[in-house]
Amino acid sequence: MNSLFKALNDETRREIVELLKEKDMNAGEIAERFQISKPSISHHLDILKQANLVTSEKKGQFVEYSLSTSILEDLLNWILTLKK
Amino acid sequence: MNSLFKALNDETRREIVELLKEKDMNAGEIAERFQISKPSISHHLDILKQANLVTSEKKGQFVEYSLSTSILEDLLNWILTLKK
DNA sequence: TAGATATTTCCCTAAACAGCTAAATATAAA
DNA sequence: TTTATATTTAGCTGTTTAGGGAAATATCTA
Numbered sequence: 001m002n003s004l005f006k007a008l009n010d011e012t013r014r015e016i017v018e019l020l021k022e023k024d025m026n027a028g029e030i031a032e033r034f035q036i037s038k039p040s041i042s043h044h045l046d047i048l049k050q051a052n053l054v055t056s057e058k059k060g061q062f063v064e065y066s067l068s069t070s071i072l073e074d075l076l077n078w079i080l081t082l083k084k
Numbered sequence: 085m086n087s088l089f090k091a092l093n094d095e096t097r098r099e100i101v102e103l104l105k106e107k108d109m110n111a112g113e114i115a116e117r118f119q120i121s122k123p124s125i126s127h128h129l130d131i132l133k134q135a136n137l138v139t140s141e142k143k144g145q146f147v148e149y150s151l152s153t154s155i156l157e158d159l160l161n162w163i164l165t166l167k168k
Numbered sequence: 169t170a171g172a173t174a175t176t177t178c179c180c181t182a183a184a185c186a187g188c189t190a191a192a193t194a195t196a197a198a
Numbered sequence: 199t200t201t202a203t204a205t206t207t208a209g210c211t212g213t214t215t216a217g218g219g220a221a222a223t224a225t226c227t228a
């Protein structure tokens with residue numbers, strides 16, 4: 001859960017996740033949406049991957065990123081137990 | 085949402101929340117459960133308060149903390165929209 | 169093969185953060 | 199009113215983190 005909370009504890013990463021909810025995007029397309037350098041976006045994507053919130057697939061010279069929501073099941077359950 | 089994710093992005097604070105799920109506790113009782121100094125626990129409690137995850141009430145010389153789960157509704161909804 | 173494009177890795181900086189001790193504040197009890 | 203107890207505030211320190219630019223890597227195209 002640590003890496004998941006860490007990944008979500010950043011506005012830019014949460015916005016990336018929301019973008020990927022709409023459609024898969026490659027790293028460059030994602031970076032275009034922010035006024036942040038590509039290396040920084042690449043680092044954010046890596047943190048999201050470590051949390052299993054996104055997956056990536058190389059497509060030629062591009063790297064396509066997809067949202068993966070299965071890990072959110074754990075988070076959902078954790079929250080629900082708090083609400084009893 | 086920022087302060088909420090920030091509050092949850094720490095193992096100690098998540099454990100405090102889980103403790104308070106069982107019963108209300110004062111600051112000293114909470115601190116006893118951890119091998120961390122009281123001032124540090126006090127700071128964690130403050131961050132949880134800022135996120136509206138806990139409330140506090142002065143009872144004589146003690147300060148009793150309670151879990152407040154209403155803010156989790158927002159988090160739950162955010163997660164659910166990601167899962168579509 | 170050489171040049172262009174896409175992405176990541178490396179290394180740096182400034183800010184945020186978790187932890188500590190000591191001191192301040194507030195209430196209770198002697 | 200003095201002393202003890204509970205909690206917070208203030209100030210310090212080492213670590214983590216988000217951001218940037220430059221360079222490395224990988225693929226594509228001429």
